[in-house]
Amino acid sequence: MPGNRPVILRVAVNVPLNRYFDYLCPPGYPSNRLLPGMRLKVPFGRGKTIGVLLETTHTSELPLSRLKRVLAVIDDEPVFDEVLMKLLRWSADYFHHAPGEVFATALPALLRGSRPLPAAPEHWCATPLGQAAEPLKGASRQQALLELLLEHGSLSESELPALFKGWRPSMRALQAKGLVERRIIERGPPIPGPEAPDDVSLTGPQQKAVAEIGAHDGRFATTLLFGVTGSGKTEVYLSLIRRLLASGQQAMVLVPEIGLTPQLIRRFRERLPGQLAVLHSGLADGQRLEAWRMARSGEAAIVLGTRSAVFTPMARPGLIIVDEEHDSSFKQQDGFRYSARDLAIVRARLHGIPVVLGSATPSLESFHNAQTGRYQLCELPERPGNVAQPSMRIVDLGAHRSDHGLATPSLMAMHAHLEQGGQVLLFLNRRGFAPALFCTECGWVAGCDRCDARMTVHAAKGQLRCHHCDRRCAMPAHCPQCREQLIPVGQGTQRVEDFLRRQFPDIGVTRIDRDSTRRKGSLPDKLDEIRSGRSRILIGTQMLAKGHDFPDISLVIVMDADQGLFGTDFRSSERLAQIVTQVAGRAGRAQRPGEVLIQTRFAKHPLLLDLIRDGYAAFASDALVERRAAGWPPYSHLALLRAESPSQDDARIFLEAARHEAEKICDGGTCLLGPAPAPMEKRAGRFRAQLLLQASQRNSLRKLLGPWIAKLENLPQRRKVRWSLDVDPVDMF
Ligand code: ADP
Ligand code: ZN
Ligand code: ZN
Numbered sequence: 001m002p003g004n005r006p007v008i009l010r011v012a013v014n015v016p017l018n019r020y021f022d023y024l025c026p027p028g029y030p031s032n033r034l035l036p037g038m039r040l041k042v043p044f045g046r047g048k049t050i051g052v053l054l055e056t057t058h059t060s061e062l063p064l065s066r067l068k069r070v071l072a073v074i075d076d077e078p079v080f081d082e083v084l085m086k087l088l089r090w091s092a093d094y095f096h097h098a099p100g101e102v103f104a105t106a107l108p109a110l111l112r113g114s115r116p117l118p119a120a121p122e123h124w125c126a127t128p129l130g131q132a133a134e135p136l137k138g139a140s141r142q143q144a145l146l147e148l149l150l151e152h153g154s155l156s157e158s159e160l161p162a163l164f165k166g167w168r169p170s171m172r173a174l175q176a177k178g179l180v181e182r183r184i185i186e187r188g189p190p191i192p193g194p195e196a197p198d199d200v201s202l203t204g205p206q207q208k209a210v211a212e213i214g215a216h217d218g219r220f221a222t223t224l225l226f227g228v229t230g231s232g233k234t235e236v237y238l239s240l241i242r243r244l245l246a247s248g249q250q251a252m253v254l255v256p257e258i259g260l261t262p263q264l265i266r267r268f269r270e271r272l273p274g275q276l277a278v279l280h281s282g283l284a285d286g287q288r289l290e291a292w293r294m295a296r297s298g299e300a301a302i303v304l305g306t307r308s309a310v311f312t313p314m315a316r317p318g319l320i321i322v323d324e325e326h327d328s329s330f331k332q333q334d335g336f337r338y339s340a341r342d343l344a345i346v347r348a349r350l351h352g353i354p355v356v357l358g359s360a361t362p363s364l365e366s367f368h369n370a371q372t373g374r375y376q377l378c379e380l381p382e383r384p385g386n387v388a389q390p391s392m393r394i395v396d397l398g399a400h401r402s403d404h405g406l407a408t409p410s411l412m413a414m415h416a417h418l419e420q421g422g423q424v425l426l427f428l429n430r431r432g433f434a435p436a437l438f439c440t441e442c443g444w445v446a447g448c449d450r451c452d453a454r455m456t457v458h459a460a461k462g463q464l465r466c467h468h469c470d471r472r473c474a475m476p477a478h479c480p481q482c483r484e485q486l487i488p489v490g491q492g493t494q495r496v497e498d499f500l501r502r503q504f505p506d507i508g509v510t511r512i513d514r515d516s517t518r519r520k521g522s523l524p525d526k527l528d529e530i531r532s533g534r535s536r537i538l539i540g541t542q543m544l545a546k547g548h549d550f551p552d553i554s555l556v557i558v559m560d561a562d563q564g565l566f567g568t569d570f571r572s573s574e575r576l577a578q579i580v581t582q583v584a585g586r587a588g589r590a591q592r593p594g595e596v597l598i599q600t601r602f603a604k605h606p607l608l609l610d611l612i613r614d615g616y617a618a619f620a621s622d623a624l625v626e627r628r629a630a631g632w633p634p635y636s637h638l639a640l641l642r643a644e645s646p647s648q649d650d651a652r653i654f655l656e657a658a659r660h661e662a663e664k665i666c667d668g669g670t671c672l673l674g675p676a677p678a679p680m681e682k683r684a685g686r687f688r689a690q691l692l693l694q695a696s697q698r699n700s701l702r703k704l705l706g707p708w709i710a711k712l713e714n715l716p717q718r719r720k721v722r723w724s725l726d727v728d729p730v731d732m733f
Helices: 082-095 099-106 128-132 140-152 167-176 204-214 233-246 262-271 285-297 307-311 340-351 364-371 408-419 493-503 522-532 572-584 606-614 616-630 648-665 698-712 716-720
Strands: 008-013 021-024 039-044 047-057 122-126 180-184 221-227 250-254 275-279 300-305 317-323 354-359 376-380 391-396 423-427 436-439 456-458 463-465 472-474 486-489 508-512 535-540 553-558 595-600 637-645 670-683 686-695 722-727
Touching: 008 039, 008 099, 021 039, 047 099, 082 099, 082 307, 082 340, 082 722, 099 307, 122 128, 122 140, 128 140, 140 167, 167 180, 204 221, 204 233, 204 376, 221 233, 221 364, 233 250, 233 262, 233 300, 233 317, 233 354, 250 307, 250 340, 262 275, 262 300, 275 285, 285 300, 300 307, 307 340, 317 340, 340 354, 364 376, 364 616, 391 606, 408 423, 408 535, 408 553, 408 595, 423 572, 436 456, 493 508, 493 535, 508 522, 522 535, 553 572, 572 595, 572 606, 572 616, 595 606, 606 616, 637 648, 637 670, 637 698, 648 670, 648 686, 648 698, 648 716, 670 698, 686 698, 698 722
Parallel strands: 221 354, 221 376, 250 300, 250 317, 275 300, 317 354, 391 595, 423 535, 423 553, 508 535, 553 595
Antiparallel strands: 008 021, 008 047, 039 047, 122 180, 436 486, 456 463, 463 472, 637 686, 637 722, 670 686
């Protein structure tokens, strides 16, 4: 009889081990009150830590006598609902990551300890006496506050400060008169904000997309919303969400890290009723917890956030949207290496709700899934209101003289656009003054001693910096080998900025990159310089590629397309096409027709020509043909085992041992490639190597990975290295 056997708790303990742990119930705690998803305080090794209860059972691999007791049950109710529990278990299993760390990642930082779940803030509302009260004579603030409460029904203590400055004394006075009272409202319906007028009437393709996606209400379906830049994808999201909120459900919107701009947040706030919970890494822990709580209780109608927001609990989920789904920031690049885009789809399937992936430049994986019918495809081929797509042209760097990286035709185009009152955006994905410092005499190059990389010149600070490990040193005055003169070679954004200031002295120049926007508040200032027209030349890195709208930009110059054409990664060309298309999309947003110039030394490169002549879809179709021929994803499935160590041999020796283990388990459906040095072998003083696993069937890979990881965890060679497994890697170095 199970009733007589002790209850065993299976727990995801927050330690870096790829397994669950069994415990016994704490003394005197009724086991029937334990529910999966509750947090527990458990003994571990010689210390204590936190875990999440997975399930209760009656069997364990260990004898009962060896099981320890849980020290305390932290929660009275599960922190994660059933779907999230399934999602997290699935994630740990799929990405082969320590489940305790997976569960901890999904919790707001403040809940990773034993702090209790936050309670809902208290709400104030008028009592029946207050509802019937005559106007209060001689107490105009109290009267105003009472009217505000009557208008809103009730207001929480987190909303009041914004609506009524210094509300507390007046509220106390009203309370003393019995006109208002305090209540805890939990899991209430979303509190409707001021009903926003819906001023945009959707275009035909937008209406079609809303109808086709809306047709899946209440069941799982994945739609790829493929809309050219500026085609109104966000308007489609807003319309879908508005419909959903009317039926009392919540929507989740995931955006890339640099896509979550104040502009976007404002647009959601202004255009949608209901509260918005915003979650991103820049929040203070307390703010993040409050947003999480509002999403979980259902008070927030919309959850808007970056990667890790995919784990936010929702009381009544109805729709998930992943905007700019191709963006690599949806993939976590260290620790628990999950893909938030892929998890959004898994989560939607578990909830039985629709999910929308939006992009002007879909990833080839998603594009392929749409082509084969796994995803529904909705297209927005044009910009609304007769705004033309910008025209693109190649500028052959080999055929023209150039000055500071700008070819003569590009400079001429700049003059022409500026004279006509337009604005110019220059895109160069290289910050700093110059990417290298050379000796003209002996050929010495300033390299980083900790990385296989050149040091970047930061002239304003008189420094050399490594952009890979952040090592900094003073710029040498002479060549350390031959004492001759050193010259900075190549163009970085700072150097081009200096040049443009000299070239166009009467026109403001604004630079946007990580260096110029480090200080808090400087990015909005810089954006404002451009939007107000105080500055009409904008130079920057990929920080410019998305999220920001610059309505008056009429000319875009991609200064160096070649950086992306010959990358070592099979995704280099896809990335290049995406960034060129996204940057080009900044042009001609207003009525002004846009022009885009792409500077390259390879003016006949078939991929560039494809993209320019026929657009991203044509590029994607051709790129998929190449992927198929080469057997890369989506036509195969990858996992990458990485290792790094201070000595060059140890990483390789570990990977060789790992390969040997894999060969013993492998069913022949998975190819093992390597070990090989990483494309940048030395980084921050460590040597890096990798072993790539490639399988045409996902199942073959899955069957191999589980038992393999278990072996790797016990390999003696592991002691000298740091290693990690990346399932579906996005970056190959
Ligand atoms: P995307 O998300 O595809 O980049 P947005 O939704 O931001 O596009 O729309 C681009 C611009 O076009 C915005 O200024 C938006 O207000 C405008 N817009 C979008 N849809 C419409 C429409 N149906 N009617 C008028 N303007 C629209
Ligand atoms: Zn020299
Ligand atoms: Zn370095």
